[in-house]
Amino acid sequence: MIFRQLFDATSSTYSYLLGDSGEALLIDPVYEQAPRDMALLKELGLWLVATLDTHVHADHVTGAWRLRQRCGSRIALSAATEAVGVDQPLRHGDPIKFGQRSLNVRATPGHTSGCLTYVLDDESMAFTGDSLLIRGCGRTDFQGGSPEQLFTSVREQILTLPTHCLLYPAHDYRGITVSTVAEEKRFNPRLGGDADIGDFVGHMNNLNLPHPKLMAVAVPANLRCGQPEGDTPLPETPDWAPLTLRFSGVWEIEPIALFEHAADVQIVDVREAPEFIDKLGHLPDARLIPLSQLMARQTELDPARPVVAVCRSGIRSAQACVLLSKAGFEKVANLAGGMLRWKIEALPVAPGSV
Template identity: 50%
Template sequence: MLFRQLFDAETSTYTYLVADPNAREAALVDPVLEQVERDLKLIRELGLTLKYCLETHVHADHITGTGKLRELTGCQGVVPVQAKAQCADHFIGHGETLQVGSITIEAIATLGHTDSHMSYRVHGDRVLTGDSLLIRGCGRTDFQSGDPGLMYDHVTQHLFTLPDETLVYPGHDYRGHTVSTIGEEKRWNPRFVDLQTGKLRSRESFIALMNSLNLPQPKKIQEAVPANEQCGQVAAAV
């Protein structure tokens, strides 16, 4: 398997390239519009054909590159079921798999940051968690139909039940971290764990914590959400 972690510095967004070099098929997860040329250049240099662009969710902090990449390559745009993005080619559900050559990508429902969020388990040994589980953190739950109780349920039941050695690759990082493991996050993630006792927080404690964060709105939310509901097509100025 060929695996690359790519970074957009303006929005601290990670994009992931997953490919089978023998079949020469590739998928991009959470591409960023401003980085389309970078991503295409890499794909062409590696002699790959882009088969899928997968979204973990409808983003509020950046505009997706999926629409542009689909226009340039003919790839399929894939979004989670229930996502408000009728332009997508396919709506993927929990437990559904996609094949990129010999590589299996499994969708795992991780709702809570939004009401239509998927993580993607790749090759059985790593999970791309989008904005659900971050390294020593998690995505916010105070807009886009976010629900802290649902996030707690899905992270603890769908992600924390994966093998401890499973690699965790998040959708963002703001402190320079690139990768973690499920075992690390079950022990050291302060959103989900009481670090004084080392025990998992209760659902009620997690909800109270998330509801007290009082974070500012993402800078691009007014532009990004409607654009991403159109697979990255930015509305023309009136």
């Protein structure tokens, strides 16, 4: 069997590729990582049978719809979510086959009402989503969550697996990649050891966490299995630079990729004039056109050449990309993370910048 653990740094999400006899499953795919996942499938000679989400995520948009558009894969998700566009509604006890192997579905609600854990047929590994994280668990204060339900789910459906079973979560924020049933039974401070339901409920009901930043976008999108609103088809991937398509529809370029392709593009800095020479500086050869002036000065740009928009963090420049695209510019991308990312990666700024 082929197994790969993949990571999305933006949301700290783990995706998992399992393959056997030429067929594959992909667990918890991320919308922006679909090109990476398709490239890996091609390299490994695998046909994607289905994508499986462990739950309706609140911190990123699933890649399920995007991969179905490109690969023809089925979308599998808990029937309890009542999401639109699901090809295979899943219930407790369902098998999901790939090649000569299969995953078995275990309902583990509590983080959300539609959480599932996927267990490999020989019980050597399980994919727990946010129901059980490494030395932790998902929150229980939205999307039908329940600390009482989560305690029961983990104790009865996950920690009853063989002690050597490897546990793979949907997220980790410290870089830890895997745990085991034995470890979590012994060391998980919320659900292991001598913790009882009273301890757990009291702890979870007093976390007082802010809602995830992308929740207002991610949850509605994931209830459509990651399909953008409207009937707009996926655009073809541009070939003038390595770009990533964000769920918003804006193409992004990573700082190192822009550094390598800078001579071939027009770089437009859409900050205000004082920011152009502040401590972050500006990119070599960047042209300052503040966002408020962009439409009035668009004739200063060559629509036949690619344009990369830049700002402090990538927010204003994303809007600039939308405006330029609507104005007829076909080759437009946003600098991911803006000047903040550029500075963090220690890439050069123009001489004379502060």
